[in-house]
Amino acid sequence: MAEIKADETVDVTHLVCPNTFVKAKVVLDELDEGQILAVRLNDGEPAQNVPRSLKEEGHQILSLDENGDGTYTLYVKKVGD
């Protein structure tokens, strides 16, 4: 699988649910359709729930990669305006 190139990055590891999702959503709102956001998430609830919440907003999840330091990077493509 080819490396995914993000257009924007946001770190939500200092936040707790649901602010993790809210922050990611706010940043996605600023992107253009088709652009890719990389979201750095903590393991546990954020890694389990944020991908699903963004999917339910209609965005396309591309990958959830483990960073090896207790965090994950979620790549999500913006769908819709």
Add this chain to the structure above:
Amino acid sequence: MAKAVNYAALKKGGFMRQKQKGYFSLRLQVTGGNLTAENIKAVADVAQRYGKGYVHMTSRQGIEIPFIFIDDIDEVKEKLAEGGVKPGVCGPRVRTVTACQGSQVCPSGCIDTTILAQELSERYFGRELPHKFKFGVTGCVNNCLKAEENDFGVKGAMKVSFDDSKCIHCKVCVKACRAGALSLDENRNVIKNDALCNHCGRCVKSCSSGAWSGTPAYLASFGGLFGNSIYKGEQLLPLIEDRDTLFRVADATIAFFAANANPGERFRATLQRLGEEEFRKAIQEAYNGGN
């Protein structure tokens, strides 16, 4: 001369005797925790005119209108009926069927709890049994409605399937699965360990590519108690994959309780007294399709 009061009949009809002589707290039928705006207006009017202007929310999603005077009972019933509100039941019979909002409203819901609660209620509500019997329906494994507190608990689940050709190998499902049933092989292909799967459907809910799909299914629990003694209902059957099977199992459970319980004996106590084997046999037969 004072009228003879048939307290048992009143209790059966949802009127519970209060400490205050001549006054009753009227329990209403609230199936699945839902009331219409019209229902609520009728309840408010009755509470204002005949009660003390307030209602009590019960622990099982019901509403009671306290301080209804005995002479007003018939009039109160009429007023409530005009607003589409029916009295509840107390005593040794099937009680209010409770439910969370389920898949019609909640993103986590796997089953339509509202419809199922109505169907269960239509079939069993008020049925005379040796003791009270409670049904509760929760939409998913998050268990907001506490299925295992009930004599018969239903928990929404999913029968899931995986289409490899649609998988984009994003790994979200592996993380979303809390049962540890999913893993990746060296080529990032998803592997499912069926023995660990708890049928929660989180893989389906989280899947962004449509590789995971699921159909609504049920996990039933039996013999829960949350009163004088506490007992968690036990899941004695595998995943129930369709509504007809669920109702066959429910029928078999009610029939077993009706046939085997002593008067005043809760379902759990019956199971403890007789041992679970016979009951397991009865529901397994219903599960397999027998009657």
